Amino acid sequence: MSTRFYNTKSRKKEIFVPIKKGHVNLYTCGPTVYDTAHIGNFRTFIFEDLLKRYLLLKGYGVTHVMNLTDVDDKTIKKSVAEKIPIRDLTNKYIDLFHSDIKKLKIIPADHYPRATDHIAGMIEMIKSLIEREFAYITDDGSVYFSISTYADYGRLANLNFELQQSTERVETDDYSKDNPQDFTLWKAWKDSDGEVFWDSPWGRGRPGWHIECSAMSVEYLGNHFDIHCGGVDNLFPHHENEIAQSVCATGKEFVNYWLHSEHLLLDSEKMSKSLGNFYHVKELLAAGYTSESLRYALLSTHYRSKLKFTNDKKHEAQKAVSRVQEIYNRLQEYVTDYADINGSANRVPASEDFIKALDDDLDVAGALSSVFDWIRKTNVQLDTKTLSEMDATNGIAFLLQVNSIFDILKFDLSIPEEIIQLAKERTQARKNRDWQNSDRIRDELYNLGWNIEDTPAGAKLKQR
Template sequence: MLTIYNTLTRKKEEFKPLHPGVVNMYVCGPTVYNYIHIGNARSAIAFDTVRRYLEFKGYQVNYVSNFTDVDDKMIKAAAEQGITVPQLADKFIKAFMEDTAALNIEPATKRPRATESIPEIIDFIKVLIEKDYAYVKDGNVYYRTRKFKHYGELSGQSIDDLETGASEHITAEEIQQKEDPLDFALWKAAKPGEINWDSPWGQGRPGWHIECSVMSTRYLGKTIDIHAGGQDLQFPHHENEIAQSEAETGQQFVRYWMHNGFVTIGKDNEKMSKSLHNFITVHDIIKHVDPQVLRFFMATTQYRRPIQYSEANLQDAQNNLEHIRNTYDNLTYRQRDAQNGNDDEVAQRVAAFTQQFITAMDDDINVQNGIATVYELVKYANVYAQKPVVKAEALKTLKQELEALLGIFGVRLETSNCEIDDQAIKDLISKRNQARAAKNFALSDQIRDELKAQGIILEDTPQGTRYRKE
């Protein structure tokens, strides 16, 4: 039985989608004014992993994740770069798609842009005005927060505490315009020279929160199964989404809310963010780090837990992934001399490992217990691969299971290049084998070092010398 921790109820609940066999899932995407940093990537990786596990369980997942392609930050960045907001959006959407592809994040079922839903946003706001949940002031449209009785439940805060916090972060102009400091913008009147669209309230653009309500309900229906994003979106973004969506539709907006933990950095475990200028972009890090290592590093921490980014932790992830890859290569190598047939014990043990993995992952996608099971499988596979006699079907079963389980983490297990075409390298390996047979270990070590300098790694096994490119 799959359980998911629901942020709204603050407890784990049995997962039952609205439509049997189908999961409608919305994940808040980036504001595309810069390259994504690894804190942004954490959310994309975490919920891609959730999606992959749901698909492993047999669900059809309709996965929608948006691009915020117009807001204050984008207007400012476009002006600084001397380009239009759409040009800025196109530049960083392209970069996002390249970076997430490198991290092996599955393409979303739909990747809508906020600017593609302007008519729907306007219609949505009209309904809120008609229901007296929103009001117009000087070309701006604001949501009457106190009118929504459940406001604050997602973040677990009282309306009075929220009002105090809000009053400290709004300008004098907003105080004059708003009926209440807690009220938030659904539509913003355009300033001179800003990108804008015509509306019944004058030229302007959508507020940040309204776009996700409109796009999620437009593509997934009035009630969606899972809405996910970073903890920093819990308030005010997701709180506001609930208020405006349920006011407009009169229905429950989301059945299960999921929020991922932060990526922290430095000795003080400071949250990584663009506003704190302490971020590392995916665009930069994958220039010198295998994207699959970064993916493995983030995907193997349970989504609600924080991740501390450090070179040491990243190196640990690289070592663990390399161990798994080497095991996979060991199995591939032994296929050369494997006997036909299967091994019943291997089939039984693999089935047991699979069930152990499912039990772990069914507990709120507990990837840390899940990867622990994978490590047990790896240990077993290595022991089997060292046996004098192995069976071809058993090796195939072990390889397929490793591929399937690591695939849920978004990690590919390509076989290393064990076949080397360079005849000179093969001759050196043969010469080293002759030196070892003659107990000329000085020459043997010299050849090993020479090959290592060329990026060729040797592994001496009972079945002969195995070699691969580093």
């Protein structure tokens, strides 16, 4: 079955066809690095990870670019307030970002271009826009994009600017613009910008926010590429403006498929830094989530639905993840000479359903239901010992396929010596039918973070 994605451009699911056969160029809007990204941000990044992993599973090569916005009002303000050079400030948050990416097992992008490393390209693009008369320079040395020059402006966000009433904010906002909705390509330097400026044909200043993505996507992926992603809040004005700039500057098509992920909600409200209702990855890991359960919690709701992040999610995600881990371990034990047999996911019927669900605009819920359905049936076969070794190895291959999408299995299951010792003591106590001691040790292990399960094959240790 063919891949279909919901394209914001058409507001419909469309069959996905890459520009170049077998390869996908993917651009995803990255973080503004003046602060730690919260899990609302990571919901989007993890959706993009899912998308990429899916494309890889389908056999595409993927070139993935994620920008890092390392200059904007907030960044400058913070660097001035904390008396830290802007580069030092952003370096700090970029490092934190990469460390969170790693904790969430997100496959890194191929390129993480920083806005401030690509000022020259932005200036070139602005020049081109001025030459083609899509942009104008104001007295103070700022450059604006004139939305009236681009007929399709507002098409992506489905906003009609002819009929639009100006909101109070827009009216009072600016002075020198031709049209209040015109947006900045280049911001002239002000005192409050301090040391932060670049020279340009229009004087000292810095780039507007939107131009960086246009300039960097074109540089790394070409004028015309396949997929551009971001959170819904980037739909307007950011992506709308990107389209206007890129199309007008290059005269070419820009992006074929726009995919937007919905918000993560906390107490029915959008999680955002300005509202102050956010969690960081680190906090959640400290609060008992594992990388795997957090991934699961963020992935198990469809990317175009709002995700209500509640306390119940943790338990639910942990249970679901351990269910998958459990059967993986069971199958590994069941198959004695796994290395000698080549399992194949293709021979597991559930795999077909799994992929078919993902083909339909990344229907994670459908995909997971086929996985869990298969898990239950396979557990029955394991209980009754009616599973063939071939099916067991195929099952392992299927689980690895599932894992290539969700990445929720742990493979390093090494157990500390101290824990093994305690388990041995408990086994001895059980042999002596000393239930009191054996239960005491079990409690002790539990407190150390380990569960112990007695099976016909002996006691098994599992990290909680």
